[in-house]
Amino acid sequence: MTTSDLCLPDSRPLLLRRPPLVFSLLGLMVLAMLLANMAVGSIPFTPAEIWQALAEPPEASTAGFILWNIRIPRAIAAMFGGAYLAAAGLLLQIYFKNPIVGPYILGISSGATLMVSFVMLTSITVGWTLFTPFLSTLAAFAGAYGVMLIVLAIANRVKGGATLLIVGLMMGYLCGAVSAILTAFAEKDRIKGFVLWQLGSFSGFKWDEIALLLAIGGAILILLYLQSKPLNAFLLGEEYAASMGVDIRRFRLLILLCACALAGMVTSMAGPVAFIGMAVPHMARLSFGTSDNRILIPGACLMGGLVASLCDLIARTVMAPVELPLSAITAFFGAPIVIALLLQRKVKL
Amino acid sequence: MSATIDQPVIEACDLSVGYKNRPVARHLNFSCHAGQFISLLGPNGAGKTTLLRTLSRHLPPQGGGVRVQGRSLESLSAMELARIMAVVLTDKIAPPLFTVFEFVALGRYPHTDYLGRLGTRDRVAVTSSLAAVHALDLANRPFADLSDGERQKVLMARALAQDPRVLLLDEPTIHLDLKHRVEVMAILRDLCRNKGITVIASLHDVDIAAKVSDRVALIRDGGIVAWDTPETALSRQAVTALYDFDKAEFNRHLGGIELRGAGDRGRAFVVGGMGSGALIYRMLTKKGFTIATGVVHENDLDCFVARSLGAECVAVGPMEPIDNAAVDRAKTLLAACDLVVDCGFPVGPVNEANLALMQAALERGATMLSLRDGLPPGLRVNKGDTPVLFTDAGHLIEALETFQFHRPLPVHGEEVQCIP
């Protein structure tokens, strides 16, 4: 075949192609959102104050304290939390070939909720003063990863994605049932905190948690990006992927592990945040106009960070200083998008 | 044919395929060589797909083993296998937002780097794969928008982009229209001839398989009944047994399957010969007539078709003039028939006797439908016994639709009026 002179696709110059354009646009918006999240809050500061506060240690001024201890951790948490949820959602949508799957479909949030309900609603942990400040985070971590291990163990046995989907749903129901029983017996004062936790929020991230979030999540994201080639092959279904040289068994576990680890980490620190993981991958797919995961993984992360930051900004400023529940804002964002996309049949998997 | 026949590309030794506790086919032994087109034939559920899936390692063998280019299938890494073998499955896949080029490029998986970036060689391979399946013009179309036929070609291009030595295809022509069915088979045959790729495809069209395959495997009753050239393997009996034919028959001379009718509309005697009868036989069979025919020659197309359709056939040796004994036998058959159809065969020295046969029929008062412009020379016609003349087979069919089994045919007059 003499093909060297054939007109191949992708022959446009790099900068005029769609993904680089969208990437730079998204990047700018993310940066702008990060700045907005630092600059805007229920306490008004002038740009000069903010500028000065950034140059000083946190203890130097009120502005410094609020910026360094509240706004910046929260902005980072929202950005990366959104990114991780979006990446987890993308993975699971590919894994299950189902466009309306989100990162919580495997019961991760239910597992976290279960363990948190133990901590918050019962007196089991009263004596554990050593862990006190991190207790519910640790519990959520344990719950999310406990469910993940069970799901992985089952995934190793069953073949079909649909079976696993149902297993995840059932896990969710089981955990939900236990939480519900605990709630019924709990004292009202304790329920208060639990109900709040269930709504999810990027409020109150500590720097330790941010460090953990960035280190582990970043490592997983890099690992994921390196897996975008088999992920692309996986778009054709497991059988084609296997015939193209993907070690399916290992790869399936890897996808689930990454998705659960990302979603579990965010959930344990911020509570369940709805809809980002489900809606953002679609938004990324449409805006980049591709299913190529080499583009979509970073794309969905940027998009997820952007959407989560925006929702968080709305949640904490619209009625400031009253804080609106984050999941309510993300639902306002996500649900119409998912419905519109499905109705237009633009999104298929 | 760039084949070194020495080492088989794929070799199965005492292979058993199936699922846990449910073997589908056992003790299979065969070998596939470079550049061979191998068709797997057999009824549904016989294990064609299961065998393909075992060869592609989607299913573990339940016994025995497979060797690929001399190495055992299990010992190959996924990547090594992917460089040797590509598959085209029946699963309907429609990954969103892929152009055809990008889709085919996924086939380069075993050859690209860890991020799957395409180099010049990869682009060339993708383009030539698209060219090989005549789908270069589709390159920039969205994959999800393709028709079934176009999609099948693109799926084959994806498999080709893997640069495989073996191509496994599961029912590659299913759901396709005739144009694409023919095109796909032609493409596959060319791949064997030009690139020396071994194609193993499960097919359901025996006739097409017979025409393109180098080898056919007849799979039935948990084993391979035959593994041979189609010319040897696809005998009438073998095909009938393979598919449990009852109302049909495969004819290897015709290269196709003839469907027998119910035979409950009545008996028709067809005076044919020189290929004039084949169409009429099939038509009458389709309409439910039982057929008798004569007198034809053994090497005549009419003879093959009539026999495949289960007609009673009076035949004489090739090139021999029709003798009286044959005519007498034909007359006996004719006597038991409800109508006589004259196919309008050209009359020559060897088949002149058929005119006598028709003469005899007319004299008996039989209803005769004829596909001629006018009466054949030498046929004497009494008043009232005129054959009904039709200019083409279509009108003949219409007449048959309303045919009533009374002698003589009551609708004579009207039928004549129908003739344009």
Added chain:
Amino acid sequence: MNRSKPHHVLGTLFLLLALLPLAACDRSDRADVDGATGPAFLQVGEFAINRISPERTEVRDGAGRILVLIPREAPIPADCAPSQVIRVPVRRVAAYGYFDIAVLRALGVLEQTLVGVTAPAKRWHLPEIKQGMESGRIVFLGDAASIDYERLKQSRPELVLTWDPSVIPLLDELHIPAVVTTTPTAMCLNTRMRFVQFLAPFFLKEREAAAYFARIEAALDDIRARTAGLHPQPKVMWGDIYEKRVMVEPGNAWVGELVGLAQSDYQFKDVFGTACIEITLERFLYSGRDADIFFTYRTGEMGATSKEALAKLNPLIKDIAPLKRGKVYAPLPHYNQSADRLDEILTEISAILHPEAYPGYRLHYFVELPETEPAAKERS
């Protein structure tokens, strides 16, 4: 807080829709006083009482339903549905909230009328209820979110005081009259004071209600008098942090009003919304940097045993001024059930804000948290 229900978070959701009606908590309440029988028309927040004749009083409850109060022996008026009719004085009452029960207590009818509650015996600190439940006169009806209707029916209440409008259809089915005693807005000082007047006609206890109201007015007058002109004005914050989320009393709640009234600064007076509302952490810490007094929602059992314990529980707030150098007060367990002692509570809060004006005052409803964990854990 009295309205510490699991619904307060949903309440924040309502906020989006319910902002306008919130204005109901200003001082626009009207009362036309009519001699000895009490007001002919009384409006308390969204609640209203309209005395049409001695035989007939119409009441609008928290859900906007109109109920008709008629004497026990009177025939049902032709113009209203049976489910609207409540015969007074009511003799058997089931009540959901602590606040409803406190009002019954303020009216002096608790011991005679209360037959059902939604908290088990061990959660009660009121001796009347403890005894009533022991003797079986008062039954536990199940959790507010899952009432045991069989027991409710069995306890034959003539009236159910509920904050949950969703149970009304079922109660109508069971022919149990009900009145919705709260809305997201029934939390300002005026409403809390006057609520007793809203429930009074159900028991024909207008006189007691008036007396109660007068007592609280007197307490408020006393607070005004004692704190007038005092300096400096302490800065007060009232709320708590749950894990990473902050809930506070908004400025339009009675707490905020009282703090202002007692010559003090309420740090969240610009926060507007339902009681116990989530605000941003940033605002909480900002307000906490110069606050003097912090009232936490937590009782001692919930971990508010010392400043040290609170700081440890939530390192995020360990730097707010009250924890470092100010004062922190936690409610005692019976505080939530003592709304009938509103006058005492108001006075106590005022005494906490201005101890110099209340020499020798002993706390009954709150406890000041020590700096560090006391060696022996023995607090009521």
